[in-house]
Each structure stands twice: as C-alpha cells, then as structure tokens.
Amino acid sequence: MDLKVLLDIARKSIFTYFDKSLVLNKEFYLSNFDELSEQRASFVTLTLNGRLRGCIGSLTAHTQLYEDVFINARKAAFNDPRFEPLQFKDFTNIKIEVSVLTPPRRVTYIDKYDLKDKLIPNEHGVILKYNENQATFLPQVWEQLPSFDEFMNSLCTKANVSISCLEDNAQIFIYEAMKIKE
Structure with missing residues (x-):
C-alpha cells in the first residue's frame, strides 16, 4: 500500500x-x-x-x-x-x-504479569475495556511511555479506571498499525 x-x-x-x-x-x-x-x-x-x-x-x-x-x-x-x-x-x-x-484481537491473560509478557512495546496498540469505560493507545505511544507500568497506568487513567481493573477481568485487545508521518 x-x-x-x-x-x-x-x-x-x-x-x-x-x-x-x-x-x-x-x-x-x-x-x-x-x-x-x-x-x-x-x-x-x-x-x-x-x-x-x-x-x-x-x-x-x-x-x-x-x-x-x-x-x-x-x-x-x-x-x-x-x-x-x-x-x-x-x-x-x-x-x-x-x-x-489491523483488526483488534482479544488477549486472554491471568494477571498483570502475564499481560506484560504478551504485549510487545512499539508493536502493539492496546484497547482497554472495563465496564462502560474504554481507552486506547496507538503503538507509537510506547515511545513516550516505554515501560509496561507507565503505559498501562496511563491507559487506565485515560479510561478513567484504576490499574486494579487488570486483576478484575478488564478486557484487553491488541492491534498493530502501519503508519506514515510527514
């Protein structure tokens, strides 16, 4: 393309x-x-x-x-x-x-540590859904928030939920992106 x-x-x-x-x-x-x-x-x-x-x-x-x-x-x-x-x-x-x-794919995970192992920084965009709240970060957001904890804490804040939602069956979806920038 x-x-x-x-x-x-x-x-x-x-x-x-x-x-x-x-x-x-x-x-x-x-x-x-x-x-x-x-x-x-x-x-x-x-x-x-x-x-x-x-x-x-x-x-x-x-x-x-x-x-x-x-x-x-x-x-x-x-x-x-x-x-x-x-x-x-x-x-x-x-x-x-x-x-x-790319179309989002749901990630099944046991806990926050299992999720950390399944996310690939700079490659995966992440969608967080918890109850009625939802937020996403594009893969390039990892450039500003390079650690899993920073990334997920900020994503939870954006979704207006606590990081503890990851221990309470928050839905996580990942996607990838082809990007072009001026």
Whole structure:
C-alpha cells in the first residue's frame, strides 16, 4: 500500500474545510489506489511544534479507508475535545501522521504479569475495556511511555479506571498499525 496517499488525503481534507471552494476528487483516489476502497480502520494524529494537536480515529473498520482517513483528519483538526479547533494560521505548521490498524484481537491473560509478557512495546496498540469505560493507545505511544507500568497506568487513567481493573477481568485487545508521518 502506498501510504503517502493517505497523508495527501488527510492534509487536503483539512485544507478543504478552510477553503470550501475546493473539493477532493474521491473517484480519482479510488480508481488509482485500490486499497482505499477497502474497509479499514485508521487514526489521524496531528502535531504542532512537536506537541500533540489532535488525534481521532476508528478502532474497527466500518467504512472505506478513503472515507475513514478523510473524516478522521477533519475530526482531529476540528473536533478533538482536548483542543480548540485548528486555525488556518497553524495549518501549514502541523505535521500529520496516519495509522492504518489491523483488526483488534482479544488477549486472554491471568494477571498483570502475564499481560506484560504478551504485549510487545512499539508493536502493539492496546484497547482497554472495563465496564462502560474504554481507552486506547496507538503503538507509537510506547515511545513516550516505554515501560509496561507507565503505559498501562496511563491507559487506565485515560479510561478513567484504576490499574486494579487488570486483576478484575478488564478486557484487553491488541492491534498493530502501519503508519506514515510527514
């Protein structure tokens, strides 16, 4: 898969939000890049001056990859509740990263130590589900949180649950990601 086309779609998706007179030619992309019509899940991450500026994605495939990247790019720029909507003055300075996810697989584990043995840092993204709470970290989050304890504690905090949920049958799913970054 030519991942560069995903960066092109993401950047143009955001730009056409600012300039509504421009429209992406979806048919051009779909007729020239067959993989864009596959149902795939993606995340779009934006950084500005090296800091997170937005990150929105899909954990499961539910639409064409073209649509998923297009929509997630706009949501990351304008609808991530952690940030104000992106301003045009910042548009040229953002860096975009697109991750295409493999389908999540459930991990069965006995306890936290067994789980630690089953997770591969920098390779596995992790989804934590406990009761009604859920959170995920993409595989690249291991770069900022390299130890299992840091990673899982932060993931539990993001899900608004205690780390003790791992001893109480919290569901863990893993996935991998092909990513491309500007």
